[in-house]
Amino acid sequence: MSRIGKKPVEIVSGVKVEKTDNVIKVTGPKGTLQMEINGDINVEIKNKEVIFTRNNELKKTKALHGLYRALLQNMIIGVTEGYTKKLELVGIGYKAEMKDNYLVLNVGYSHPIVFQGPPEVKIEVPNPNNIIVSGIDKYLVGLVAAKIRSFRKPEPYKGKGIKIEGEFIRRKAGKTAAK
Numbered sequence: 280m281s282r283i284g285k286k287p288v289e290i291v292s293g294v295k296v297e298k299t300d301n302v303i304k305v306t307g308p309k310g311t312l313q314m315e316i317n318g319d320i321n322v323e324i325k326n327k328e329v330i331f332t333r334n335n336e337l338k339k340t341k342a343l344h345g346l347y348r349a350l351l352q353n354m355i356i357g358v359t360e361g362y363t364k365k366l367e368l369v370g371i372g373y374k375a376e377m378k379d380n381y382l383v384l385n386v387g388y389s390h391p392i393v394f395q396g397p398p399e400v401k402i403e404v405p406n407p408n409n410i411i412v413s414g415i416d417k418y419l420v421g422l423v424a425a426k427i428r429s430f431r432k433p434e435p436y437k438g439k440g441i442k443i444e445g446e447f448i449r450r451k452a453g454k455t456a457a458k
Contacts, residue, residue, distance in 0.1 A: 284344035287328040288351050291359060296329055296351075298322050303351060307358025310415045314350055317343050357415040364424035366410040370439035373431075374407035382410070386431040386441065394430070396423045410441075 290296050294307045303322060304313040316322060319340040323330045331348045333340045356362075368375055373386050382402050384392040396402050400414040400423045410427060414420045424443060433440035435451040442448060 282345070284331055284333075284348045286348065287330045288348060288355065290324075290327045290329065291355065294355055294358060296324055296355075298324060303354075305351070305354045305358055307355070309358050309361055312354045312358060312416060314347075314354065316347055320344060320347055322347075353417045357417055361413055361415050362417045362420045363411060363413040364420055365444035366412065366424060366427055367442055367444055368408045368410070368440075369433065369442060370431075370437075373439070373441075375404050375410050376407065377402070377404050382427070384427075384430055384441075387439070388431075392430050394427060 294305060297304045297306075301316045301318060302313055303316060304311065317340070319334045319337070320343055321332045321334065323332070329351060331344060331351075333344045368384075368386065370387060375382060375384050377383070380395055382394045382396070382404070384394065386392065396412070397419060399416060400412060400419055402423070403411040403413070405411065412420055412424045412427070414423075428441045428443060431440045433442045433446070433448045435449055436453055438448050438450065
């Protein structure tokens, strides 16, 4: 059995987990998330715990067993605490600002980049060199942060670009003079 899949998911106080047919719905203080489950995976909700079991031993089912357990755990954390990704802009003249609901980035191109994220994700700019992406859906927060980072990925020579806070950039030596 999957080591992750066989662990029960604990339902913390203030969170409500419901299962109807093959859809799991998690409701908490920050919002509601739902996920569709494959028919080969059984879900039992009892004693403030959710237990996942599988019907067969196919390779695909084994892979989904641990996946669904991890996704449910992420949903419970999301509706109670939420998720946050912090991005840093490194480079002279690189800056970010919010205008209405749009993120405007000046990152070395001849034009500013205007980005509007999905309504479920909140984008903040506390200062011109930092961007904070937050929300209840871990996947969506990571996706939006990766999209913003893709506008100007960090380069290995000077480290200029948009990077996720704490990300390590492998640096390369530049050219050396001949002689």
